[in-house]
Every structure is written in C-alpha cells, then in structure tokens.
Amino acid sequence: MTEGACFQDIALVMAVAGLVAALFSRMRWPKVLGYIGAGVLLNGHTWGGSLFADPGSISTIAQLGVVFLMFSMGLSFSAKDMKKVRGVAVPSAAVDTIVMIWLGYTVGTRVFGWSPVQSAFLGVAICDSATTLLAKVIDEAGWGSRPFAKYVLGTSLCEDIICVGAIAVVTGFANGGHMSAGAFAASLGWLAVFFLAVLVIGLVHVPRLLVSVSSRKDDEALALTILGVCFFVSFLAYRFNFSLALGAFLVGVIGASSDVRERLSSLVGPLKSMFSAMFFVSIGLIVDPAALWANAGAILVVSLVIVLGKLFNNTFASLLSGVDVKTAVQNGFSLAQIGEFAFMVAILYAQLVDDPSNPMFSIAVGASLLTTLLNPLMIRMSDRAGDFAERAMPSRFKSVHEAYRAWLAKIGAAEGSPAFRRLRTEAVRLGIYAVLMVAVATSCTLLCKFDYSGISMFFELHDRVFFFVLANLLCLPLLPLGVSAAKSLADAVAEVLCGEGMSRWQVSVQHIVRHVVRFAVFALFFVEWFMIVVSIAPREGPTLWIGLGVVALVGIIGWRRLVKAGSRATKRFHDALTAEERRESLARTMELAAPEGVEIQLPALSPAIGGTVVTLNIRAKTGASVVSVVRGGVVARNVGPEWEFRGGDIIVALGNHAQIVALKDLLGVTS
Numbered sequence: 001m002t003e004g005a006c007f008q009d010i011a012l013v014m015a016v017a018g019l020v021a022a023l024f025s026r027m028r029w030p031k032v033l034g035y036i037g038a039g040v041l042l043n044g045h046t047w048g049g050s051l052f053a054d055p056g057s058i059s060t061i062a063q064l065g066v067v068f069l070m071f072s073m074g075l076s077f078s079a080k081d082m083k084k085v086r087g088v089a090v091p092s093a094a095v096d097t098i099v100m101i102w103l104g105y106t107v108g109t110r111v112f113g114w115s116p117v118q119s120a121f122l123g124v125a126i127c128d129s130a131t132t133l134l135a136k137v138i139d140e141a142g143w144g145s146r147p148f149a150k151y152v153l154g155t156s157l158c159e160d161i162i163c164v165g166a167i168a169v170v171t172g173f174a175n176g177g178h179m180s181a182g183a184f185a186a187s188l189g190w191l192a193v194f195f196l197a198v199l200v201i202g203l204v205h206v207p208r209l210l211v212s213v214s215s216r217k218d219d220e221a222l223a224l225t226i227l228g229v230c231f232f233v234s235f236l237a238y239r240f241n242f243s244l245a246l247g248a249f250l251v252g253v254i255g256a257s258s259d260v261r262e263r264l265s266s267l268v269g270p271l272k273s274m275f276s277a278m279f280f281v282s283i284g285l286i287v288d289p290a291a292l293w294a295n296a297g298a299i300l301v302v303s304l305v306i307v308l309g310k311l312f313n314n315t316f317a318s319l320l321s322g323v324d325v326k327t328a329v330q331n332g333f334s335l336a337q338i339g340e341f342a343f344m345v346a347i348l349y350a351q352l353v354d355d356p357s358n359p360m361f362s363i364a365v366g367a368s369l370l371t372t373l374l375n376p377l378m379i380r381m382s383d384r385a386g387d388f389a390e391r392a393m394p395s396r397f398k399s400v401h402e403a404y405r406a407w408l409a410k411i412g413a414a415e416g417s418p419a420f421r422r423l424r425t426e427a428v429r430l431g432i433y434a435v436l437m438v439a440v441a442t443s444c445t446l447l448c449k450f451d452y453s454g455i456s457m458f459f460e461l462h463d464r465v466f467f468f469v470l471a472n473l474l475c476l477p478l479l480p481l482g483v484s485a486a487k488s489l490a491d492a493v494a495e496v497l498c499g500e501g502m503s504r505w506q507v508s509v510q511h512i513v514r515h516v517v518r519f520a521v522f523a524l525f526f527v528e529w530f531m532i533v534v535s536i537a538p539r540e541g542p543t544l545w546i547g548l549g550v551v552a553l554v555g556i557i558g559w560r561r562l563v564k565a566g567s568r569a570t571k572r573f574h575d576a577l578t579a580e581e582r583r584e585s586l587a588r589t590m591e592l593a594a595p596e597g598v599e600i601q602l603p604a605l606s607p608a609i610g611g612t613v614v615t616l617n618i619r620a621k622t623g624a625s626v627v628s629v630v631r632g633g634v635v636a637r638n639v640g641p642e643w644e645f646r647g648g649d650i651i652v653a654l655g656n657h658a659q660i661v662a663l664k665d666l667l668g669v670t671s
Contacts, residue, residue, distance in 0.1 A: 005053035005054060006053075006054070006057055008052075008053055009052045009053055009054060009057055009058055010058070010061065010278075012042070012051065012052065013058055013277075013278055013281050013282075014274070014277075014278075016038045016042065016281065017035060017038065017277035017278070017281055019038075020034035020035055020037075020038050021034070021277070030372060031277075032280055032339070032340065032343075032372070033369065033372065033373070035277055035280035035281050035283075035284065036280050036281070036283050036284040036287070036343070036365075036369070037284060038281055038284060039280070039281040039282060039283060039284015039285045039287065040284040040285075040287050040289060041284075042281075042284070042285065043284065043285045043286065043287065043288075045287070045288040045289060045290065045291075046289060052285070058278065058281070058282050058285060061275075061278060062275065062278045062279040062281070062282035063244065063279075064275040064278075064279075065275035065276045065277070065278050065279025065280070065282075066244055066245055066248070066279060066344060067230065067231065067234055067244055067245075067248040067275075068248070068268065068271055068272040068275045068276060069248075069272060069275075069276045069279065069340065069344075070164070070244075070245040070246075070248035070249040070252065071230050071248040071249070071251060071252040071255075071268065071272070072252065072265070072268060072269070072272045073131070073160060073249060073252060074248070074249040074250065074251065074252020074253040074254075074255070074256065075252040075253075075255050075256050075261065075264060075265055075268070076252075076256070076265075077157065077252065077253050077256050078256070082154060082157065082158075084150065084154075085150050085151050085154035085155075086154070087321055087322070088151045088154070088155070088318060088321040088322070088323055088331075089151060089154030089155040089157070089158045090158055091317055091320065091321050092151070092155045092158075092313075092314050092317040092318055092321060092331065093155045093156075093158030093159045093161075093162060094158075094162070094317075095313055095314075095316070095317040096127070096129075096155070096159060096310060096313040096314055096317065096335065097127040097128065097159055097162045097163065097166070099309065099313050100123065100126050100127040100306075100309055100310065100313065101120075101123035101124060101127050101166065102123065103123065103126070103305055103309050104119065104120075104122040104123025104124070104125065104126045104127070104302075104305075105119045105120055105122070105123040106119075107119070107122065107301070107302065107305060108120075108122045108123070108360075111301070112298065112359070114360065117170070117173050117174055118349070118358075118360050120170045120173060121170055121174070121345055121346075121348075121349040121360060121364075122302070122360055122363070122364060124163065124166045124167060124170050124345050125338070125341070125342045125345040125346055125349075125360075125364040125368075126302065126305070126306050126309075126338050126342065126364070126367065127159065127162075127163055127166065127338075128156075128159045128160060128162075128163035128338060128339075128341040128342070129155075129156045129159055129310065129334075129335045129336075129337055129338060129339065130156070130337060130338065130339020130340055130341070130372065130375075131153065131156040131157055131160055131339075134152055134153060134156055134334060134335075134375075134379075135153060137375065137376045137379050138152070138153075138334075138379065143379075146330075147323075147327050148326075148327045148330035148331055148334065148382070148386075151318065151323065151327065151331055152330070152331055152334045152335060155314065155331065155335060156335065160249075160341070161249075163341050164243075164245055164246050164249050165191050165195065165246070167243045167245055167246065167341075167344070167345060167348065168191050168194075168237070168242035168243050168245075168246045169191060170345075171241060171242060171243050171348065171352070172241045172242070174349070174352045174353075190240070190442075191242065192435065193435055193438050193439050193442060194236075194237070194240055194242065194246075194439070195246075195250065196432060196435040196436070196439070197435065197436060197439035198233055198236075198247070198250045198251075198254075199250060199253065199254065200432055200435075200436060200573065201436075202229075202233075202250065202251065202254035203254055203257055203572070203573050204569045204572045204573050205572075206229060206251075206254045206255070206258070207254070207257055207258035207259070207572070208572060209225065210222065210225065210226065210255070210258045210259075210260050210264070211258060211259055211260060213225050214259075214260040214263065219263070219267055222260065222263065222264070222267065223264075223267040223268065226251070226255055226264055226267075226268070227268070229251055229254075230247070230248055230251040230252075233247035233248070233250060233251050234246075234247035234248050234251075235247070243348065245344065280340075280343065282347070283343050283346070283347055283365065286347070286350060286361070287361075287362070287365055288362065291359070291362040292362050292365075292366050294362075295359050295362045295363050295366065296366075298359065298363050299362075299363050299366035299367050299370065300370075302363055302364075302366075302367040303366075303367045303370045303371055306336065306337065306338055306367060306371050307336045307337075307371060307374070307378075308336075310332070310335050310336040310337070311332040311333060311335075311336040312332065313332075314328075314331045314332040314335045314336075315328045315329055315331065315332030316328075316332075318331045318332070319401065321408075322404070322405045322408040322409070324390075324405075325386070325389050325390045325393055325398075325401070326386030326387060326389065326390050327386070328386075329382065329385050329386040329389045330382040330383065330385075330386045332382075333378045333379065333381060333382035333385055333386075334375075334378070334379050334382055336371070336374075336375070336378055337371040337372055337374065337375040337378070338367065338368045338371055338372075339368060339372055342364050342365070342367070342368035343364075343365060343368060345364065346360070346361045346364035346365050346368075347361070349361060349364075418607050418608065418609075418610055418611045418615065418616075420492075420496060421611075421615055422488060422491075422492040422610065422611065422612075422615050423489065423492035423493060423496055425614070425615050426485045426486075426488045426489035426492060427489060429481070429485045430482065430485050430486065430489065430521065433478045433481055433482050433485070433525075434524075434525070434528060436475075436478060437475050437478060437528055437529070437532060438528075438532075440471050440474045440475055440532075441471050441475075441532040441535060441536055444467040444468070444470055444471040444536055445467075445535065445536050447463075447467055448463055448464050448467050448536070462543070464536070464538045464543075465538050465543045465546065465547050467536065468533075468536050468537055468538055468547045469547045469550050469551060471532065471536055472532075472533070472547075472551040473551065473554060475529065475532065476551070476554065476555050476562055477562045477565050477566045477569070478566070479525075479555075479562070480559075480562060480563040480566050481566040481569075481570060482521070482525050483522075484642065485521075486517070486518050486521035486522060486525075487518060488612075488644075489517060489521065490513070490514040490515075490517035490518045490521070491514060491610070492610075493513055493514075493517050494509075494510040494511075494513040494514045494517070495510070495610065497509075497513055567640065567642070570642070571640070597627070597652065597653070597654050598652075598653055598655075598660050599630075599650050599651070599652055599653075600650070600651045600653060600663065600664060600667060600669055601648065601649070601650045601651075601669075602645060602646070602647055602648060602649045602650075602651065602667060602668075602669070603647070603668065603669065604647045604648070606645075606647065606667055606668040606669070607667075607668045608645050608666065608667045608668060609645055609646060609647050610644065610645070610646075611644070611645055612642055612643055612644050612645070613626065613639060613640070613642075613643055614642065616645075616666065618663065618666065621662070621666060622655070622659050622662035622663040622666055623655055623656075623658075623659040623662065624653045624654065624655030624659040624660060624662065624663040625653065625654045625655060626639060626651055626652070626653055627652045627653060627654050628652045629643065629645070629649050629650065629651055629652070630649070630650035630652070631646065631648070631649050631650075651667070
C-alpha cells in the first residue's frame with residue numbers, strides 16, 4: 001500500500017463524511033445513519049467494485065475511532081448526576097442488559113442455530129441503548145426537564161458501562177473459542193480486577209498529573225498527556241484479551257474526575273469527530289445490501305425482540321425502583337433501541353472471525369439501523385402512552401404501588417444514617433484494597449513470563465525474586481490503610497447492629513462485635529497476602545528468604561512513610577471522586593458573599609458524631625471549609641480526611657452565611 005493510495009482513501013472518506021455531516025445537520029437527522037449509508041454507497045458490494053485502493057486500511061485507521069468514541073463517552077460521565085438517579089438507573093440497566101444478553105443468546109442458539117460465541121455477541125450487540133441518540137432526541141423535543149429524561153440518560157449511561165465489560169468478556173471467549181461457566185466466572189473476575197485497578201490507580205495519579213500539566217497553559221502538552229495515557233491503557237486492555245474500548249472508556253472516566261475536564265473535552269473533540277466518522281463509514285464499507293435483504297426476516301425478528309424486550313425490561317425495572325407509572329412507561333419507550341455499541345460489537349465480531357459476510361454482522365447492523373429510525377417516534381409517543389397507562393391502571397394496583405414507593409423511601413432514609421454510610425464506605429474501601437493486591441500480584445506474575453535475556457542475563461535469572469519483592473513492596477502501603485478501614489468498619493457494624501445506646505449489655509455486645517469484625521477482616525487480609533506470597537514466591541529457598549528479608553526490613557524501617565503514602569493516596573482518590581461537586585461548590589462560592597469564620601460545637605446527639613470529613617462530605621455538600629477542631633482544649637489544625645468527629649468538638653469553619661447555615665444543618669446544630 002503506497003502513501004499516495006492511503007491518502008487517497010482517507011481523503012475520500014473525509015470528503016464524504018464532511019458532506020454527510022453538513023447535509024444531515026441541516027435536515028436534523030442522526031449523522032451516524034448518514035455515515036453508514038455513505039459507506040454502503042461507496043463499498044464494492046453496491047457497485048461491483050470498490051472506489052478505495054485498500055478498504056482494509058480504512059478499517060484499521062477507523063479503530064482509532066473506537067478509542068476516541070469511548071474516551072469521549074467516559075469523559076462525559078458524571079458521577080454527581082449518576083448519584084442522583086442511581087436508585088433507578090443502576091437496577092434498570094442491570095435488569096435490561098442481563099435480560100437482553102440472555103434473549104440475544106437464546107435467539108441465536110435456539111432460533112438461528114448459531115454457535116454459543118456467535119450468539120453471545122448478538123446478545124451483547126442488542127443490550128445497550130444509544131446514549132448520544134437519546135440525548136439528541138430529548139433535547140430537540142424540549143423534554144430535558146421532564147422527570148423521565150434524567151432516568152433515561154442515567155440508565156443508558158449505566159448500560160454503556162456494563163456493555164464495555166460485556167464486550168471485554170465476549171472478546172475473551174472469541175479468542176479462546178469456547179464458553180463455559182468456569183471461563184465466564186474467570187473472565188468476570190479478571191475484568192473486575194482490571195477495571196478497579198485502572199480506576200483506583202488512575203484516580204490517584206492521573207488527575208494530579210493533568211492539573212500539573214494544565215498549570216503551564218500548554219494545550220498541546222495536555223492533549224498528548226491524556227492521549228498517551230489513553231492509548232497505553234487501551235493497549236494494556238488489548239494485551240489482557242479485553243477490547244480497546246474498555247481501556248479508552250476507563251481513561252475517559254478518570255479524565256472526567258480531573259479539574260481540567262472541559263479543556264480535555266474541547267481538545268479531543270475534533271479528533272473524536274474525525275475518527276468516529278471514519279469508524280461509522282468503515283462499517284458501511286463492509287455492509288452488503290444483498291446480505292441485509294437476505295436476512296430481512298431475521299432483522300425484523302431481532303428488532304422486535306429489542307423493542308418489546310427493552311420496553312418491558314425498563315418499564316418493569318423502573319416500577320420496581322419506585323418511580324410512578326407514567327415515568328416508568330416513558331423510560332421503557334425511550335430505551336427501546338440500540339445504537340453505536342451495536343455497530344462496535346458487530347464490527348468487532350466481523351474482525352475476530354475475519355468474515356464480514358457473517359449473518360450476525362448484517363443482522364446486528366440492520367436491527368440497529370431500524371430501531372434507531374423508530375426511536376424518535378417512540379419517544380414522542382411515550383408521553384401519551386404514559387398517560388394512557390396511568391388511566392388504565394387498576395386502582396388496587398395504584399394503591400399497592402404507592403405503598404411500595406413509600407416503603408422504598410423509608411428504606412432509603414434509613415440507609416442515609418451516618419453509621420450505615422460509614423459501614424458502606426469502609427466495606428467498599430476494603431474491597432478496593434483487596435482487588436488492588438490481586439491486581440499487583442497478577443501484574444508481577446505476568447511480567448515474570450517475559451524474556452529479559454536481551455536486556456540483562458542477571459535480571460533474567462533473578463527476575464522472579466525482583467518481582468516478588470516488588471509485589472510485596474507495592475502491597476505494603478495497603479496494610480495500614482486496611483487496618484484503619486477494618487477498625488472503622490468494626491465500629492460501624494457494632495453501631496448498626498447494636499444501636500447507639502449506652503446500657504451495659506449494649507456496650508458489651510458492641511465490644512464483642514468490634515473484635516470479631518476486626519479479627520475477621522485481619523484474617524482475610526492475611527490469607528490473601530499469604531496466597532499472593534505463595535503464588536509468586538521464588539522456588540529456591542535462599543532467594544525466597546532474601547526476598548522476605550528485604551520486604552520485612554523495608555516494612556519495619558519505612559512503616560511511617562508507608563502510612564503517610566497511603567493517607568496521601570486516599571486523599572487523592574477522594575478528591576478525584578468529589579472533583580465535580582468541588583468544582584460546583586467553588587463556582588457557588590465565587591458567586592456568593594465573602595466568607596466568615598465561626599465556631600460550632602457538636603451537640604451530644606449530632607448525626608455527625610462518628611463521621612469523618614470524607615463520609616460527611618462537608619465541602620461538597622455545604623461549600624464551607626473546616627479550618628480546625630478544638631477537642632479537650634487542644635487545637636487540631638488542618639484535620640485530614642480520616643478525622644472522626646466526637647460529641648463536644650468545637651469546629652472552626654470558614655464560609656459565607658448560606659454555607660454556614662448548610663453546615664449547621666448537616667451537623668444537626670439548631671442554634
């Protein structure tokens with residue numbers, strides 16, 4: 001392939017994409033359909049000969065479109081907005097994706113007679129609704145402020161996340177060539193390890209790096225930094241037999257947690273538009289209109305499964321989540337379609353089997369195009385359908401559903417107690433630490449398998465000792481964090497199970513529960529550490545003892561530094577998770593009056609007692625800042641995220657009048 005021929009193909013694609021974008025923008029049609037249609041018109045199946053010198057080169061370059069598309073999707077992820085609708089979005093997305101994957105798999109194996117792997121790809125292709133299409137249609141209809149809109153977009157975004165993981169799992173199946181319960185469980189396990197390891201390590205380090213680069217006002221350096229991280233993590237995902245989409249999406253989520261999110265979006269936007277257009281055109285290049293016509297019956301069957309299945313799944317799940325009947329019906333109607341993920345899964349399968357004429361590809365693309373065309377009509381019908389469903393619903397069902405919604409609201413209020421929030425937070429922290437330890441051990445085990453003889457023969461002979469020591473040193477900072485989390489978890493469990501009473505039996509039971517929980521957590525961590533040591537330990541006795549000696553020496557001498565490093569990492573992780581709330585709080589602060597300093601004493605019955613700066617989320621919820629705390633006449637300045645408030649503490653806070661009022665309300669102070 002000559003340079004001139006390659007440039008000719010790229011020029012043709014971009015010229016056609018530009019024409020389609022201008023035309024479809026004027027007509028207010030989804031541009032994705034235009035790109036795919038242009039690819040169909042340009043491919044060799046339509047005219048009997050291709051207009052491209054090498055259509056395969058376009059498909060290769062178009063893979064960059066997958067990376068930029070998924071990175072931009074991750075960059076648009078809003079943890080703050082997701083928290084507001086998670087009670088509806090998360091269960092709806094989970095129910096819908098699981099049922100649709102099962103339906104696609106069942107239709108593939110039982111109706112079409114396909115192989116399990118091919119049927120699994122069909123299930124993944126039809127499980128996810130198109131987020132960008134939904135946002136565009138709802139915006140054009142002027143329905144963005146309606147109650148169902150936030151649930152629909154939140155559910156679709158959750159489905160995107162689940163679908164990314166599902167793509168990674170089925171890609172591993174396709175590479176392995178078989179499916180089994182054991183392989184499925186192993187794929188999910190490694191996916192969870194990779195997912196959490198990238199997110200946690202990325203959230204600790206990448207936002208800080210981006211802010212540092214951004215402070216120099218160099219857009220080129222900022223763009224290349226985030227793209228370098230994006231392509232590196234995408235390559236790691238590819239090497240672990242996951243898809244490129246997984247790595248790109250995770251880096252996008254990490255970028256969204258930084259304070260330079262808007263700049264990243266504007267810098268990467270043009271690249272995303274260019275390569276995404278090439279990606280969708282490349283899909284059209286391998287679509288055979290004759291194959292679509294030959295599979296028209298199957299396309300209609302799959303489209304019917306998509307519309308009816310997703311309509312029922314999302315309506316049912318929304319009702320179970322506690323929304324009203326009309327909103328639930330609107331959720332079902334709006335999500336009854338598939339979009340860009342279906343194209344991505346279809347072209348991924350075509351590339352893996354090296355057979356674009358495979359019926360799965362044609363059926364997935366055809367069903368996606370058909371449901372995409374129907375979706376704007378269904379969204380506009382959803383309002384009248386919701387009103388009709390409310391009128392037609394029996395009065396007995398309405399009364400039962402209202403009682404059910406009141407019960408869910410009561411449970412939600414109970415879960416909002418400080419002790420329950422602290423229990424949930426510490427349990428999640430311990431789970432993250434455990435997964436990170438597994439990720440470190442797995443990475444070091446894989447690194448041991450490489451041949452280092454070309455670099456250093458000495459390192460090749462002793463690489464297992466080196467990576468054994470490295471794995472243990474990387475896990476050491478997690479020990480003090482685990483100890484701290486175990487103590488907090490034990491206190492929270494004791495409070496939830498035994499209440500806050502001070503009677504003799506309650507104090508005794510709380511004491512027993514604390515010790516049991518702490519011992520159980522310590523035992524689990526020790527067992528996990530022992531398993532890691534056994535799995536990656538050198539087989540030679542002397543080298544094993546040398547490695548253990550080095551680890552023990554570093555642990556004893558550097559324990560305080562390890563504790564400080566762990567605390568810094570925890571603070572960075574928390575800052576990354578609350579970055580969006582912090583930015584909004586800062587914006588509100590800039591608009592309001594000058595701050596004032598006040599002293600607030602915590603009453604004995606304050607709901608904040610036992611909470612920390614992290615669990616109470618004071619800065620994000622109120623906008624006020626805790627400057628210091630006076631306890632027993634001793635002033636503690638610059639309290640950290642793990643500071644635990646007690647009754648009688650005098651909190652010195654800084655903020656304007658509205659922020660101080662909000663802080664007092666959060667702390668349960670009435671005066």
